[in-house]
Amino acid sequence: MSALTREETQALIQEVLEVYPEKAKKDRAKHLAVNDQSVEQSKKCITSNRKSLPGVMTVRGCAYAGSKGVVWGPIKDMIHISHGPVGCGAYSRAGRRNYYVGHTGVNTFGTMNFTSDFQEKDIVFGGDKKLDKLITEIEGLFPLSKGISIQSECPIGLIGDDIEAVAKKQSKALDKPVVPVRCEGFRGVSQSLGHHIANDAIRDWVIGNRDGDESFQVGPYDVAVIGDYNIGGDAWSSRILLEEMGLRVVAQWSGDGTLSEMELTPKVKLNLIHCYRSMNYISRHMEEKYGVPWMEYNFFGPTKIAESLRKIAGFFDETIQANAETVIAKYTAEYEAIIAKYRPRLEGKKVMLYVGGLRPRHVIGAYEDLGMEVVGTGYEFAHNDDYDRTIKEMGNATLLYDDITGYEFEEFVKKVKPDLIGSGIKEKYIFQKMGIPFRQMHSWDYSGPYHGYDGFAIFARDMDMTINNPCWKQMQAPWQQSAEQEAAPLAASA
Amino acid sequence: MPNVMIRKNDAGDLLFYVAKKDMEETIASVELDDAEQWGGEVELTDGSRWYIDPISPPPAFPTTLRFKRGDD
Ligand code: SF4
Numbered sequence: 001m002s003a004l005t006r007e008e009t010q011a012l013i014q015e016v017l018e019v020y021p022e023k024a025k026k027d028r029a030k031h032l033a034v035n036d037q038s039v040e041q042s043k044k045c046i047t048s049n050r051k052s053l054p055g056v057m058t059v060r061g062c063a064y065a066g067s068k069g070v071v072w073g074p075i076k077d078m079i080h081i082s083h084g085p086v087g088c089g090a091y092s093r094a095g096r097r098n099y100y101v102g103h104t105g106v107n108t109f110g111t112m113n114f115t116s117d118f119q120e121k122d123i124v125f126g127g128d129k130k131l132d133k134l135i136t137e138i139e140g141l142f143p144l145s146k147g148i149s150i151q152s153e154c155p156i157g158l159i160g161d162d163i164e165a166v167a168k169k170q171s172k173a174l175d176k177p178v179v180p181v182r183c184e185g186f187r188g189v190s191q192s193l194g195h196h197i198a199n200d201a202i203r204d205w206v207i208g209n210r211d212g213d214e215s216f217q218v219g220p221y222d223v224a225v226i227g228d229y230n231i232g233g234d235a236w237s238s239r240i241l242l243e244e245m246g247l248r249v250v251a252q253w254s255g256d257g258t259l260s261e262m263e264l265t266p267k268v269k270l271n272l273i274h275c276y277r278s279m280n281y282i283s284r285h286m287e288e289k290y291g292v293p294w295m296e297y298n299f300f301g302p303t304k305i306a307e308s309l310r311k312i313a314g315f316f317d318e319t320i321q322a323n324a325e326t327v328i329a330k331y332t333a334e335y336e337a338i339i340a341k342y343r344p345r346l347e348g349k350k351v352m353l354y355v356g357g358l359r360p361r362h363v364i365g366a367y368e369d370l371g372m373e374v375v376g377t378g379y380e381f382a383h384n385d386d387y388d389r390t391i392k393e394m395g396n397a398t399l400l401y402d403d404i405t406g407y408e409f410e411e412f413v414k415k416v417k418p419d420l421i422g423s424g425i426k427e428k429y430i431f432q433k434m435g436i437p438f439r440q441m442h443s444w445d446y447s448g449p450y451h452g453y454d455g456f457a458i459f460a461r462d463m464d465m466t467i468n469n470p471c472w473k474q475m476q477a478p479w480q481q482s483a484e485q486e487a488a489p490l491a492a493s494a
Numbered sequence: 495m496p497n498v499m500i501r502k503n504d505a506g507d508l509l510f511y512v513a514k515k516d517m518e519e520t521i522a523s524v525e526l527d528d529a530e531q532w533g534g535e536v537e538l539t540d541g542s543r544w545y546i547d548p549i550s551p552p553p554a555f556p557t558t559l560r561f562k563r564g565d566d
């Protein structure tokens with residue numbers, strides 16, 4: 001199907017909304033929009049960061065997921081206690097593939113699950129004693145941990161436990177940071193508030209720890225990478241580019257990151273933010289308190305990488321600026337070969353995205369480098385400022401959808417008929433069963449990295465092997481196929 | 495009276511950011527903005543008006559300030 005016109009897209013939205021009761025229809029209509037690049041402020045065309053409607057299927061997470069899963073979890077040398085019942089931590093354990101180096105269970109703890117495993121009696125009598133005992137136990141079993149964070153699950157806020165008091169007492173006893181985080185799942189409308197709460201906890205318990213301590217040798221080219229969670233090694237394939245440019249990456253937040261790296265971050269010259277949604281709060285704080293500027297960068301696909309490298313270099317002197325050009329030149333032959341190989345196989349293919357914090361807009365450039373077109377995009381938990389940044393990246397008359405429901409997404413897909421969908425695990429099998437190629441774009445479908453030039457090669461290969469997989473031609477039972485369809489695969493294999 | 499963080503964007507415009515509301519708007523005009531003082535009535539590009547008692551000497555940005563809603 002060729003690209004839709006503005007009117008057709010609008011009509012499509014109307015058609016999809018038709019099944020809802022009046023009130024729900026009115027509410028959902030605000031979250032669906034036809035992109036118009038001339039709009040400066042997204043709030044004029046799309047509403048976001050609102051409570052999901054009861055009764056519809058949403059794929060949002062909770063504040064605990066935003067704090068424990070996203071921001072704190074990847075800090076590898078700390079132990080993050082999922083404080084409350086066992087399920088929240090157990091079912092989300094190690095699914096995100098944020099890689100790290102270290103000996104798990106000795107000096108790093110990323111894929112382990114620590115929980116206070118609340119029972120009925122803890123709900124009735126309070127869990128502070130248990131938490132206290134648990135922390136002592138952790139210290140005995142894992143003495144090399146650099147600190148502990150207490151990630152509250154729903155019951156903690158409901159029964160009114162005083163985790164701050166426990167944290168204070170234990171922090172003194174162990175002489176390590178023990179950070180209480182009030183990220184109970186019921187707070188806010190999505191995981192987004194969890195990011196904010198986690199950022200505030202970092203601000204209050206981590207960022208100021210090295211104030212007045214000048215023992216760290218600062219350099220003129222110090223930067224910190226913030227909001228890269230090292231999914232499948234993303235942060236590593238980004239970091240090498242920065243280092244080749246002559247910058248010193250002091251800290252990686254929080255994929256493969258450590259507590260001491262985070263503590264040193266206020267001393268850098270520039271904060272580089274990859275996931276704006278989850279880490280902008282702390283970057284703003286560091287700008288205000290320590291005067292560290294920050295900028296958003298995008299390392300998906302050669303066009304955006306070159307743009308970002310130049311912008312980053314703009315913050316430094318000519319040496320770095322020249323180095324940026326050298327780095328871009330060095331990889332040119334490499335990425336041109338990739339484009340030459342895959343573009344003919346992917347040219348003109350249409351993609352629909354529905355992901356989390358930054359990818360709905362950041363990966364657009366990488367698809368375009370491969371000659372593909374993103375015809376619809378949306379976020380699970382974005383705010384207005386994310387859509388402000390998205391409108392310009394998307395083509396006119398494409399679909400924008402916020403917190404899309406399962407039903408809406410399926411209907412849009414049936415009508416728009418994209419060649420590829422990039423979304424999460426909850427959508428994956430539905431769309432694959434509908435016969436549409438699908439990539440899981442949260443954790444790269446067990447692949448990655450996708451950042452940087454090295455990542456682009458993997459990205460291009462993955463998209464090709466998904467879209468051009470022969471299995472999509474086998475969607476119909478042989479006896480239901482027409483004669484010519486039957487002949488085609490035979491001819492191809494002959 | 496929300497707490498507002500004022501910072502400069504790449505283009506040099508002042509941004510008006512309310513963390514609690516996740517609102518980020520560009521400042522269109524500031525009543526008093528000279529070497530002596532900064533503040534008074536502040537208008538944003540979305541048309542809303544805010545007020546702050548003039549600060550002297552002008553603050554260094556980024557900084558967090560308390561604003562009053564101007565329209566009431
Ligand atoms: S909403 Fe509450 S119970 Fe559910 S996963 Fe989040 S913290 Fe756990």
